[in-house]
Amino acid sequence: MARLPLEGVRVVDMTVVWSGPGCTMLLGDLGAEVIRVETAQHFPNSTRGIAPRLSKEQAEKLGYIGSAFPNKDPGEHPYNRQAMFNCHGRNKRSVTMDLSRPEGREAFLKLIAISDVFVENNALRVLDHLQLTYDVLREVNPRLIMVRMAPLGMSGPFHQFLGFGPNFNALAGLVAMSGYYNADPTTAGENYHMDEAAAPAAAFAVMAALYDRAKSGEGQQIEFAQCENLIEGLGEWILDNQMNPGRLPSVLGNRDLYLLQGVYPTLEENRFVALTIRNDQEWERLVRLMGDPPWAKDPLFCTAVGRLEHQDEIDTHLAAWTALRRPGQLFALLQAEGLAAGPVWPESVALADPHLAERGYFRPLTQTESGTHLHPGHPWKASGMELQWSKGAPCLGEDNAYVYKELLGYSESQYQAMIEAGHARTEYV
């Protein structure tokens, strides 16, 4: 077995919500020591949950995510038990310091001096106000790789605009193509695709910069404009808009430009099956599977173009057939005919799936205040290295003593002073 590629790499993590933490999660999997720098003076909303203090009754009224704690109990420290944080917190450490005061700033700069990478995805002004920009940090550590995941980049008329993933999805052109077939974007529901696209790409960027540093000896700042990274996933529509001047992608919902596909009901309530028919042979196999019903013999349905033109009619018939069967039964029947079909999985079904169990995708992990639970696992497998899977998400300030004393060399009395001054804390103020 090889050593993990980021063994010996220390990452200072000042990320919030999903995109940045997703990036540092991947770096941690690869052996980096990821240290979240947090501030007990400010509760980071939508990162460690929705509120720093919550009763069980209040939590229940905050919807699915708002109450996503073990046994739906927020406990004394809800921010240490939140699914939205604990899902991506594996392998990471947490230290707290108040960066707006001199002793907190000094500790932070000491940490930067002994680190390799600094990842942050706050609103740009946050680090600007703290005067913790690359120019300052480079003086402390010229080998530092700093990643600023500013959604709209660090220049341009909108670059300071405030927003979350969906806001930038909208500017990217993604939202205008979203929604049910022929419906408008208000039907689209939620989408945080910018975050999904950013996490692995930013991890790639960090590795590329480490590779560059190994050759050049120098660190650098990476300007990771998350919105532009997202737009890479829309490239074909950008070219189409030029090849066919002014043409915009149609709102296809679950349909496809060329293939018959859709999402159909099953015998079970709120359970669905997705199906794509890729060619005439697959269509014929589907018709045979359904028992050669007379409606399916219509010559209009024999070609791909005909099936798309008459999809409303086909969908009605298909839905009537699928609605009599259970999702698992449809999955097996359609796959047995070599058709691309899959049930739409609620989380509980994924958690119990035999294929994922055999591949060991979900794995138990212990979080200090949440206990031991199955967690979503590594995104891929490697034959030659053991990806890191050490501990659950860190509680707020869980590693204060380690960071201040072992890493930064604070004496016991210096560390106590940081506690007394409210820098090193394990609860929000």
Added chain:
Amino acid sequence: MAQAGSKTQLDRGKGGESVSQVLDDVRIVDLSRWIPGDYCTKLFADFGADVIKVEKPSEGDWTRHYGPFPGDRPDPEKSALFLHLNTNKRSITLNLKSKDGKQILWQLILRADVLVESFRPTTMESLGFPWEELHARNPRLVYTRISNFGQDGPYRDDQASGLTLQAMGGPMQSTGLADREPLQKPGNLSLYSIGNMAAEATMAALLVSKGQGEGQQIDVSGLEALLSSVDRRMTFLMAASYTGEDAPRGEGAISLFPTGAFPCADGYVMFFVAPAFFKGLLELLGDPQLLAYFEDLEAIYRPEESRARLDEVLYPWLMSHTKAEIMELAESHQVPITAVYTIEEMRNSTHFRERGFMEPIDHPVAGTLEYPGAPWRMRHGWALRRPAPRLGEQTEEILTELGYHPDALPLLRANGVI
């Protein structure tokens, strides 16, 4: 105190080497044929790697046959999807079922750092390229295998499409409206995500190969890459593991706080008014009665009633403003609301123009088009060196590099090898 300016396993050189693009010393042989593999190797190619696409003679990559196309007329050299996904790559055609084709592929693999494939599992083994032999003959080789369900497990040989993978792996069950069927993400986004994750994995294994000299096999299951997405699915899986409950469809994460697209005078705007911004929204709307209602701190624990009160004021206000006005006003009140741009509005927006995000390049068949530029900006970073290759455009060039004499090519061509 820990060592300052730590050295990692990669840092063996003295530094100061000259580099034009960060990955310009990386060689990749790319056997993939669809969006995940194409996007994986595009990231390497755009940051400097020499990516050789090995394509099936007279057919080529599937993305050549899937549009959109100019005038909707299929043309393997004019597919917008192919042109976008294959910038900076070179193309050689090879019949992998022929003896000579296999021989040439071995030659390419022996000098490569990375081999990427997205065939059905076991295809590479039956073609005569099992991992054991690849590893034995090129111990440094990173071998990235992208598949729907992974290289083992009960679903290994099952069929899938972008839609069905998203249905199982993505957050689809909880996307869309409560009283309708689940809804996928638009375009080909989930397939890009699989490619993105495959690129991250390949880069990690490449660092091991370059640093320690050890190659390895990477198994990217599209299903698992999507389950591992921070776009809700990981959070929801964790939540279900904690509570036993599945994520609902058609409710905002927090029902009082407006999120999602809303109609306005000339189109749509996107709201993400998380709790911290709610007060700003009330101030932006400027309705005294509404402000008074929300002075009661308990109002947030009556989400349905409170939301109804908000909507009475919100909708009329939106319909009396344009998306540009709303975005400017929201920004001045520090409330996250943005315009919903079409692809064309995005292309022409002053923001992306002033940043110089798009970059034009001429393609001999498709003409000059503007392509999306750098996904991120770094030293020795992204560059558009050449447009996507025509099918087999560099076949001769690559065979010459391998030492084939030009006189040998006609026979290979006649035998259907290239």
